Amino acid sequence: MDPFYDLDAAAIALEQLSIERRERSKQFKDALPHLADIEAGSYSVVESGAARKNWKLCIQEEDEEVATEIVFTLQGVLSKANLVPKQIRDCRPNNIIKLSQYAELSGLGTKLFEDGMANTSIIHDNFAQHFGGGTPVFPWIPATGPTGTIFSANNRLFTLKIDSPTEQSTEFEPGVDPVGMLERLKTRDLFHGPENIVKYFKMSVDDDSGEIKYLPTVPGTFKVGDLVEMQGSFVAIMTTQNQIKVTTRLHALTALDNSLTKAADKGRAAFQAKVVLNQKQVRRKIGYFYEDSEEGQASKKQHTGDDKRMQYH
Template sequence: MDGISTYHTDKPKCWKLATVDPESGDKEEVVITIQGIICQKELPPLMERPSSHSIHFVRQQIQLTSLECPIFKRTVQTIQRLDHLLSRQVPDGKMDPLQLPSALCDTALEPGNRYFTARRDDPDSKDLPFDPAVDPKGLLEGIHTSSYFHGQDNQVMYFVALADDGQHKFAHVSLMHFRVGDIVEAQITLACVPIKKDKFKTVLHLRSIAMMDSSHTQVRTDCRPT
């Protein structure tokens, strides 16, 4: 983990990972990029209004696996090493082990991002409106209270990969309708956060999703009955 260090924030209280520019001293949060196959998803837009009691937990997330891809496995191992680095920042025995799910007989990752942050955890960040594509019916806005806000850290960016001279370029889109089986590229950050009973755990924050290949899930329209 050469060049990667941890830093602590009070609002919200957590430990994060960063690289430091040797000349300027500026910190840049470590972002993990990984490609995989969507095997489960909870993505916008929502079809039903969540309970106001669940505002702290409602989130968007995906579950990614790779069907034994070596690059995916190496990235998972990197995440496990970063989790160990974060665990060194808390008292011994206070870190919950990183639990990685399995899917299709392979290790999976399940990054997510809450739609709301408690104002008590972050009293200063700006409250932002929901993108109309994310909340077209106002269901999330409908459970919005003064105790919670939707900030920049709660947003997930959506992209589509475009082929250009054999290379991928990414175009921003307001929202992609991802399907189970799509091949995507996700960007993830890690944070060590406090949980109940004075313990801590590493969470995988979903920052962006890019559609790489949807050909396996597209409905064929060239074979219509006559």
């Protein structure tokens, strides 16, 4: 993490913000649950109707013909992100299908974030129980970094038509394809569909009323160090080795607070300005010293044409 970034202040702010948003979501019936609040008995693993087999975590609703996928929220410090592909050198379909929007969050050791990680382990175990012992399931091993546990999610930018023959192509979200590079990669067999969409928001709080609004924004809004909220879901897919892998799919990213990132930028700029002010001109001497003898002085005058003790270049 940036040496000018205040990790202690970020941990305090993240803990407070996470608790506030969790409690606020409980006031609304249809609000998305926090990752730590997904109870084991409230969901089931449901096979999707897509051509390529995958299984999703859904709310148990016996009377409903259509299952409702569980989308969770998780707050953290944005530690890494690749939301807009910068350059594509290999345009072969096997490479294009791997292009994705990726975000990585750090919890800085905060309790609610770690509770979410513990629940993620339980969810993965429930996926494994669903498939029994017949099909091996990749174990979930949480990633760690200098600032603690890391949680990541991604969403591919394209879908193969053979995997979802009934889905229709849709436009990219604002800011995802600023120069039209991704649009040109679409083909009859490769499209950007509803399952590939990642939404981007920025939280706005009215100073007088305290009313919270979520305004659409672009991926370029997000910087490493920002406090953000991720919306994601769990999807199990069958790999080419006939093994089950549970992945986390990214659906939305919301900018909550960038004050610490701005403070780090300000501190860095002040430090760099101070370095410039303290810089001094440095002189360099190049040449040869001559002894104060008559032979040395004569040799010096013969070769240099003057009588200085050193030649400067």
